[in-house]
Amino acid sequence: MIWQNFIDQTLKPIQVSDTISDIKLAFKASKFNHLPVFKKGVFKGSVNVNDLLELQQTSTLSEFKYLVEVFYAESHKTTLDLIHEFANHQTNLLPILDTDKNYVGVVKLEDVLDLFGETPFVANEGEVMILRKERTKFAFSEVAQLIETLNARFSGMYISKLSEEFVEVTVKVEHQGINEILQTFRRYEYQIASEHPEDLFAEDLKEHSDYLNKYLDI
Structure with missing residues (x-):
């Protein structure tokens, strides 16, 4: 099975116009540490839940544009490319774009790891x-x-x-x-x-070491 079969198009993204309070509720309803961010239907990047902790609840995300991280994987990439992106950005949710940089959906880390585990x-x-x-x-x-x-x-x-x-x-x-x-x-x-355990060389070294230690203790 290819990883593209795991692309999720049902996740509701957050908008830059959303309040911090609403975004926190969206994170609470999910199990992800990042969520994709949009502005007027255009993908802008992702925001980390930890970056929202100290922000004013009534403020909107548009006031903190510097918190939006731009990372994604393109739909033609390999499974190893995806694992690299997950690790590089310490995320468990990766946005997927097509070759024209249009948003396709998201892929979950657990799905990619399960797929890699079948190799x-x-x-x-x-x-x-x-x-x-x-x-x-x-x-x-x-x-x-x-x-x-x-x-x-x-x-x-x-x-x-x-x-x-x-x-x-x-x-x-x-x-x-x-x-x-x-x-x-x-x-x-x-x-x-x-x-x-079957390495006889390592076992021989251990025996020689034990023998030397006994000799030095004499």
């Missing part, structure tokens, strides 16, 4: 690994090749952290023995940033 990366069984390597030595093709040589199945991979020195990728695979994959990546100079 193979999230829904499929498998092991999630976080791999770290020097940026100049990292290549997606190498990660894919190493996994495929071990007859493991990819569910997905994305860059979860990026700096000038290192690249950190989160990888999900379907495989019977994750330890074999972990050791293979270590041989190719990858660090394993995630924890795995």
Whole structure:
């Protein structure tokens, strides 16, 4: 299912001419932290409920135009684009515009997250690994090749952290023995940033550490 099927056109937007009191009532009737704002049928942006707390109840929103934030997603964008907008603006309601910047409706964060949860990366069984390597030595093709040589199945991979020195990728695979994959990546100079009960390397380090501590206590 595509996220466009979740566009809600029934939400009643607020107007810049509405009083702060009326807008607060609209927020109280909803579960959203932002609501879209219109002026004479034209989308102007969204307002955050927290920005209204100290305002005079009888004032109108038009007196506080600086509180209207302009953010939205266009109807041709991907699910990941939407998640980025939700996170970037700390909102749980995202206005949707068409390519001509006409208002289409809104999408709820919970609907997009539910849809993302149905993707193979999230829904499929498998092991999630976080791999770290020097940026100049990292290549997606190498990660894919190493996994495929071990007859493991990819569910997905994305860059979860990026700096000038290192690249950190989160990888999900379907495989019977994750330890074999972990050791293979270590041989190719990858660090394993995630924890795995089946990781014999980590267990060996713990045993050596315990032995050293006992030796130093003698």
